[in-house]
Each structure stands twice: as C-alpha cells, then as structure tokens.
Amino acid sequence: MDKPEFVYVTYILSTPEKVWNALVDGEVTKQYWFRRKNASDWKVGSKWEHQDYDNPATVDIVGKVVESVPPRRLVITWALPADAASDEKHSRVTFEIEPFNETVRLKVTHDRLEPGSDMLRDISNGWPVVLSSLKTFLETGQPMPMATRRTTHPPE
C-alpha cells in the first residue's frame, strides 16, 4: 500500500446518503465547492469530471471511478485534463463515509501524488476548505461565501 500524502477527516451532522449525494451531485457540489460540478454516472470504470458549473466545457480535474459503493465508499483517480491519458499521472482519492454516533465521519485520503508537484501544493490548500465548506453547507444549508465563487485556487 502506498503511503497517502493527505488524510483528512471531518464529522458532519448529517446522514451517509446526504454526504454521498453532496459528493456526486453537481447541483449540490456547485453550492459549496467553488461553483464546480462533479459530473459522472459514478459507475466503476466511468470517467468523471470536475467542471465549471456555468461553463461545463471548462474542466479542472478528470479521472476514473475505481470503486463506487453508495453511500459508503467512493474511489476515484484525479488528474489534470492534459494528463488524462497517462494513467501513471493520475493520483487517487478515497472517500469513506461512516455513521459515527449521531454524525457521519467523512475521511478523504489522497495518495499517489507526485512529490513537489503543483497539484500536491494545491491539494493541501484545497481539501480543508472544501471539507469545512461541505460540513457547513450540510449542517446549516448555507454555504460559506468564499466557497461559492469561482476561483482557480482557494483564497489565501
């Protein structure tokens, strides 16, 4: 097993179904994930794209669905569109959704990232913002204002 580069955990007052839906439904992702749409049929082997909601031709991240067990486990690969055809340039993201007391534990593991890459730097800035925004959105119905705008990178 590879040593993951990042392991993020958040506890959300919600249900596994709602957390799963918040990851795979573009109408929900746009509300907390920098107005991006995660688009796929989420079947194993299918492609997925992280698109600009208002301009779906603009794609930031592409990948393939490796495992899909709603509402518990989603494993996808993660690459820049320019690297879509090079499997060795795909990193991997694992979402694990588990009920935990009255909450849901969401664990996001990102591995197979290239050391020193821009992607590694952007990822380390990005996931904590996206996950705390997701938590706020599911718990209050209100997204964080900074996470609803279109930005290439999260605010400093």
Added chain:
Amino acid sequence: MVSLDIDAVFKALADPSRRRLLDRLCAENGQTLTALTKNLQMTRQAVAKHLTILEAANLVSTVWRGREKLHYLNPVPIHEIHDRWIGKFERQRLRALHDLKRKLEGREDG
C-alpha cells in the same frame, strides 16, 4: 473517541508540545509514533498521550499501513474555526463594499 466539541480543539492547541507535534506533521505528513518521538525531549509515552488528545480533537487523522499507524495533520477543524469567525468578517466587509458601491453609483435604495 472523538469529541465534536470545539473546546477539545482549543484545549489540544493550548499545549506547546502538541503544537510542536503538529508542526512536525506539517513538515512531514504521515509519520509513525517512533518517527515523531525522535529528537524530542519527550518520552514515547508522553508523545503517545499527546497524539491521543490531538486525535480526539480531530487535529490528527491516522491510517494503518500494515502494522504501522501513520499520523497526519488534519487541518479541517482549524478551517472550521476560520469559517466561523474570519468568514463572517469577510461577509461584513463584502456588505460594506456593496453599500459603498451603491452610494457611489447614486442608488441609495439599490
């Protein structure tokens, strides 16, 4: 046991040894207890105890790789603190700018 209480985050961060452990994970993520104990003026038991407190506050996340437990910095609760206060300040600043813009554009009732 993980506490969802924000008090646990502040209590965990209130200790300089625990902040130092977070600094070490920030410098190199995914370390074992043995690696983290190296070059520290703390016993393995003391480091283990601090890690338990950090894990309970959800500031440290872990994965098992074979028989090794790897520790990771989990900054998500710190971001939640940021969102709770800084985010709010940003909203107010945006509202103030919006009001100023309306005034300058002569649309007081905007």
